[in-house]
Each structure stands twice: as C-alpha cells, then as structure tokens.
Amino acid sequence: MRTRSKICGITRLEDARVAVNSGVDAIGLVFYPPSPRAxxxxxxxxxxxxxPPYVQIVGLFVNASLAEIKVTLQYVAIDVLQFHGDESPSQCATMAQQLGRRWYKAIQVRPELDVHTEIQRYAQAGASAVLLDAWHPNIKGGTGHTFDWSVFPKSNTPLILAGGLTPDNVKQAIITTTPFAVDVSGGVESAKGIKDHQLIKAFMQGVHCGSANED
Known part of the structure; x- marks a missing residue:
C-alpha cells in the first residue's frame, strides 16, 4: 500500500504549490494562534x-470551540478536521458531527501512554485516523522531535506518523512503522512557517522510496 503524505503548517501560496506539484496527498493549515505556523x-x-481536486485540505485546531471552527469554515472549505489539543473522543465526535466533517485526533506519545487504548477510544468515537506525534510538555506539534518508532502499533485504524520527520529519515521511518501516512512540518522548513522547496521535494522522494521498500 502506498504511504500517503501531508505537509503541515503551510503559510504561503508558493509553498502550497510546490507541495502539490511534489505529490502530497494533503496540506495542513494551522488555526492555532500561538503557533508560528498559524x-x-x-x-x-x-x-x-x-x-486542486484530489488534494485534501486539513484544518488543525487546538482546543478550539465549535463557534471558532464554524467561523473558519465560512472562509475555507476544509476537508478534514485535525484535533490536536486535549479534546476528548466525545468532544471530537460531537463537533465533527455538527460541522459535517470527517476528523482525526493527534496523540502525543508519552512514555507512560497506553497507545493501543488511546487509539481505540478515538476510533470508537468515529475518528477516520489517529496521528501519533512526539510528546512535548508545552508544544502542541511541530516539536522537531521523534518518538520511539518501535512502539508504533499495528492497528485496523489508519495511523499517521508525525514528529521529527525529515528528508533524511522518512524512508526508514516508513519501513520501520509502515504507517498509513506521514505528516511533516518543521522537517521541510528553512524557518518556522517557511517551507524549503528543495526539502519538500527531497522529503517526497523519501516517501516514495520508503513506500516501495515497505515489507
């Protein structure tokens, strides 16, 4: 199965165009004001x-209210909601239902976390996927850190690998974890929120090579 890809934290038109032309399946837009990529x-x-069509737009929200997301949807046709805060399964499901959108939840992989149980909780609530990201006590995503890929589980729920991915390690990351998709932000930047076009292209080459070499 081909590994899908998302470039998150897009802030410029030219970066979006390069991402699309490089073959990404989705771009991520961050609607979290404290983020440098908002x-x-x-x-x-x-x-x-x-x-263009067939490339999805994912909206990333962190503990946003229903009203806040509704305002955003008045401006941009988001395809999928990414809940990246402390939202419970029921909160995610309720908001997504009222907004008429599919959704998935980002989970930070803390050392003591029962990853399997967390995935199951959100999957049972209707998540289309679960994103596994590196844990940081203060930062919600975009940490630039990886987590121990050996704990990446097998699951019937589509799993998205994030956290510290770069053009240099994405091929091995895919071979090691066999995720449904990979998600990168800081690993293809020249500065926070500013994507490096050569890094995007190199990252996508790594995704294609990793997919071809998956066991």
Missing amino acids: VTPIQAQKIAQVI
Missing part, C-alpha cells in the same frame, strides 16, 4: 484557492 481564515482562503 494562518488566519482569510490567509487560509487564499491558500485553498491554489489547491
């Missing part, structure tokens, strides 16, 4: 206009 709904609307 965009406003109006900025997101402009970026979305250059995204």
Whole structure:
C-alpha cells in the first residue's frame, strides 16, 4: 500500500504549490494562534484557492470551540478536521458531527501512554485516523522531535506518523512503522512557517522510496 503524505503548517501560496506539484496527498493549515505556523481564515482562503481536486485540505485546531471552527469554515472549505489539543473522543465526535466533517485526533506519545487504548477510544468515537506525534510538555506539534518508532502499533485504524520527520529519515521511518501516512512540518522548513522547496521535494522522494521498500 502506498504511504500517503501531508505537509503541515503551510503559510504561503508558493509553498502550497510546490507541495502539490511534489505529490502530497494533503496540506495542513494551522488555526492555532500561538503557533508560528498559524494562518488566519482569510490567509487560509487564499491558500485553498491554489489547491486542486484530489488534494485534501486539513484544518488543525487546538482546543478550539465549535463557534471558532464554524467561523473558519465560512472562509475555507476544509476537508478534514485535525484535533490536536486535549479534546476528548466525545468532544471530537460531537463537533465533527455538527460541522459535517470527517476528523482525526493527534496523540502525543508519552512514555507512560497506553497507545493501543488511546487509539481505540478515538476510533470508537468515529475518528477516520489517529496521528501519533512526539510528546512535548508545552508544544502542541511541530516539536522537531521523534518518538520511539518501535512502539508504533499495528492497528485496523489508519495511523499517521508525525514528529521529527525529515528528508533524511522518512524512508526508514516508513519501513520501520509502515504507517498509513506521514505528516511533516518543521522537517521541510528553512524557518518556522517557511517551507524549503528543495526539502519538500527531497522529503517526497523519501516517501516514495520508503513506500516501495515497505515489507
């Protein structure tokens, strides 16, 4: 099975175009103001206009209210909601249902976390996938750190690997974990929120090579 890919934290039109032309399956727009990769709904609307059919737009929210997400959806046609905060399974499911969107949950892999149980909790609530990210006590995603890939589980739920991925390690990451998809942000940047076009292309080459070499 081909490993899907998402470039997250897109803030510029030119970065979105390069990501699309390099073969990504999705781009991520961050609607979390404290993030250096955050965009406003109006900025997101402009970026979305250059995204063609068959490339999905994922909206990343951190502990956002239903009203806040509704405002964003008035500006940009988000395909999938990514809940990246402390949202419970029921909160995710309720908001997604009211908004008429599919959703998935990002889980930070802490050392003491029962990953299998967490995946099951969100899957039972209706998550289309679960994203496994590196844990950081203060940062919600984009940490630049990896977690121990040996704990990456097998699951009937589509799993997305994130955290510290780069053009140099994504091939091995895919071979080691066999995820449904990989998600990168800081690993293809020249500065926070500014994507490096050569790194995007190199990352996507690594994704293709990793997929071809999966056991």
